Amino acid sequence: MANEVCLRTLDLERPWLLEQYQSRGGYEILKKVLTEKTPPDEIIEEVKKSGLRGRGGAGFPTGLKWSFISRNAPGQKFVVCNSDEGEPGTFKDRDIIRYNPHQLIEGMILAGYAIGATRGYNYIRGEFWEPYERFEHALEEARKAGYLGENLLGSGFDFELHSHLGAGAYICGEETALLESVEGKKGQPRYKPPFPAHFGLYGCPTITNNTESLASIPMILEKGGEWFSDIGVKNSGGSKLFSISGNINNPGVFEIPMGTPFSKLLEMAGGMKDGRKIKAVIPGGSSAPVIPGDQMMELTMDYDAIAGAGSMLGSGAVVVLDDTNCMVKVLDRMSYFYHEESCGQCTPCREGTGWLYRVVHRIETGQGRQEDLDLLDDVAGKISGKTICALGDAAAMPVQGMLRHFRDEFQYHIDHKRCMVGAG
Amino acid sequence: MSTSVVKDVTELFNPEVRAEIDRWVAKYPPEWKQSAVMAALRIVQDDNGGWLTTDLMNDVAAYLDMPAIAVYEVATFYSMYELKPVGKHKVCVCTNVSCMINNADTIVEHLEKRLGITFGEVTEDGKFSLKEVECLGACGGAPMMQVGKQYYENLTPEIVDAILEGLE
Ligand SMILES: Cc1cc2nc3c(=O)[nH]c(=O)nc-3n(C[C@H](O)[C@H](O)[C@H](O)COP(=O)(O)O)c2cc1C
Numbered sequence A: 001m002a003n004e005v006c007l008r009t010l011d012l013e014r015p016w017l018l019e020q021y022q023s024r025g026g027y028e029i030l031k032k033v034l035t036e037k038t039p040p041d042e043i044i045e046e047v048k049k050s051g052l053r054g055r056g057g058a059g060f061p062t063g064l065k066w067s068f069i070s071r072n073a074p075g076q077k078f079v080v081c082n083s084d085e086g087e088p089g090t091f092k093d094r095d096i097i098r099y100n101p102h103q104l105i106e107g108m109i110l111a112g113y114a115i116g117a118t119r120g121y122n123y124i125r126g127e128f129w130e131p132y133e134r135f136e137h138a139l140e141e142a143r144k145a146g147y148l149g150e151n152l153l154g155s156g157f158d159f160e161l162h163s164h165l166g167a168g169a170y171i172c173g174e175e176t177a178l179l180e181s182v183e184g185k186k187g188q189p190r191y192k193p194p195f196p197a198h199f200g201l202y203g204c205p206t207i208t209n210n211t212e213s214l215a216s217i218p219m220i221l222e223k224g225g226e227w228f229s230d231i232g233v234k235n236s237g238g239s240k241l242f243s244i245s246g247n248i249n250n251p252g253v254f255e256i257p258m259g260t261p262f263s264k265l266l267e268m269a270g271g272m273k274d275g276r277k278i279k280a281v282i283p284g285g286s287s288a289p290v291i292p293g294d295q296m297m298e299l300t301m302d303y304d305a306i307a308g309a310g311s312m313l314g315s316g317a318v319v320v321l322d323d324t325n326c327m328v329k330v331l332d333r334m335s336y337f338y339h340e341e342s343c344g345q346c347t348p349c350r351e352g353t354g355w356l357y358r359v360v361h362r363i364e365t366g367q368g369r370q371e372d373l374d375l376l377d378d379v380a381g382k383i384s385g386k387t388i389c390a391l392g393d394a395a396a397m398p399v400q401g402m403l404r405h406f407r408d409e410f411q412y413h414i415d416h417k418r419c420m421v422g423a424g
Numbered sequence B: 001m002s003t004s005v006v007k008d009v010t011e012l013f014n015p016e017v018r019a020e021i022d023r024w025v026a027k028y029p030p031e032w033k034q035s036a037v038m039a040a041l042r043i044v045q046d047d048n049g050g051w052l053t054t055d056l057m058n059d060v061a062a063y064l065d066m067p068a069i070a071v072y073e074v075a076t077f078y079s080m081y082e083l084k085p086v087g088k089h090k091v092c093v094c095t096n097v098s099c100m101i102n103n104a105d106t107i108v109e110h111l112e113k114r115l116g117i118t119f120g121e122v123t124e125d126g127k128f129s130l131k132e133v134e135c136l137g138a139c140g141g142a143p144m145m146q147v148g149k150q151y152y153e154n155l156t157p158e159i160v161d162a163i164l165e166g167l168e
């Protein structure tokens, strides 16, 4: 049971081409919806039934999000796809766009139909030039085939879709920063409320979903919400793309059922490199608190299991660390990232990420002081929940996780001015 | 910094650049030309050897009917815009965690030694510049780098040499 949804065409020679996508039934469900004029509410119900939760990191139920839009309110509405893919460790949306762009396009059209939007944008991170070109090519094919434009297949429904290229800013993955960015501004998150479902892109009702969420829609509607839900486990419907990297033999993207044991995923990824011992795993992108390796080997890959271990499934980015890694060095690099990427709009995040980085960095470089560990706890606690967007929490959580599980390594660094781990 | 010289916007940029910017403007609602600013900056930057001058930013502002300050804000916010000259080939190396634990530092050291420059610098002949970047979403191919528009993954010093030798 692998590659059944977003990567189901991966075995084809050139799966990104329209003709190849159609050879696997691509666009059939769109045709059916358009010709039978399926009531949009039925589509939203099916998505709710599927148990699909947002694959961008927050895990919000997709069907529920769609139901927040008042479809019949007058004026333009938008569907926005978040292909900014910037959470360190995550590299799955790139593969969806490179290998299955048409399924994403079909999903976006269906989302538009369901919420009454006739325009969409796919926000692709600026560095993804090759995926962007694939996507542009697919858009052109879809337009020629009558799947985009006016009066799709004579149904009276219009849908136009364009890509928007980012230019390097992790924060633009936050959905309101992303909308600001499409409007041609700095990517600074907006205060919520108002929520984008009421006041989104250009002030119009907007839903934003992750690439993987939207690319899952055609299969959910074709095979039914229950089919999708049954692939996974309770509270975690469907399969999920896991980007697994780190000290392993065969890193890559694996689409497997939610609830698959982590040990199985690790095995699929070729196991530990050079037969080393697993030390720790960051299970859901770099914001997800670290989990010790032994504990991780007992867990399954689904929202509840990972949350139960004090972390989160996030974007499904799994970074595997072996016993040669110094956790202080790892956290030093992560804290630098959040400090660099803070948009600077709110004080706890702008100042706090700087504090976290400077304190972790001085511990790493042998300048740590005894009071630093409490200071880190304190600063992290003062950022959490006190910022406009979740980047603040994203910066605090890894620090808290590291101190929870690897405090002794930090203490050793302070006491001995060097690593506990030989290789550090 | 803002200049108030009125320019005929149809005279700005060369025809190819203009056509490309116009293609982007057409993607957005007519009253939201500003949405094309990110694309416009990228297009003029590429056309200018990889970096943006204040004059170019002012021209983009005039062309898109935006205050110049709004263009500067965008140009300084996003990391892919360069406000100083870069090499003909901008070599961007990821040093985030997955790359770091797969020896990104060896790649960085090798590049620094071979090119004789460090992050933020340009080689004397103007051919290469080095830049440290955050996770580029290709951690499965760590360590990795981007040169121009192209990703290069699973790097070793030998592979890096072969890549650099292949660049004009
Ligand atoms: C700092 C930050 C970065 C984010 N980066 C991404 C991203 O790269 N891709 C993504 O889909 N969601 C990202 N998100 C989550 C989005 O804000 C949003 O929840 C998501 O796009 C909604 O789609 P979904 O419900 O389908 O997951 C980020 C959130 C934050 C706070």
Ligand code: SF4
Pocket: A171, A188, A189, A341, A342, A343, A344, A345, A346, A347, A349, A350, A387, A388, A389, A390, A391, A392
């Ligand atoms: S939490 Fe950080 S990134 Fe988010 S709005 Fe505040 S300063 Fe910006």
Ligand code: FES
Pocket: A088, A089, A090, B094, B095, B096, B097, B098, B099, B100, B134, B135, B136, B137, B138, B139, B142, B144
């Ligand atoms: S950490 Fe280098 S590409 Fe993700």
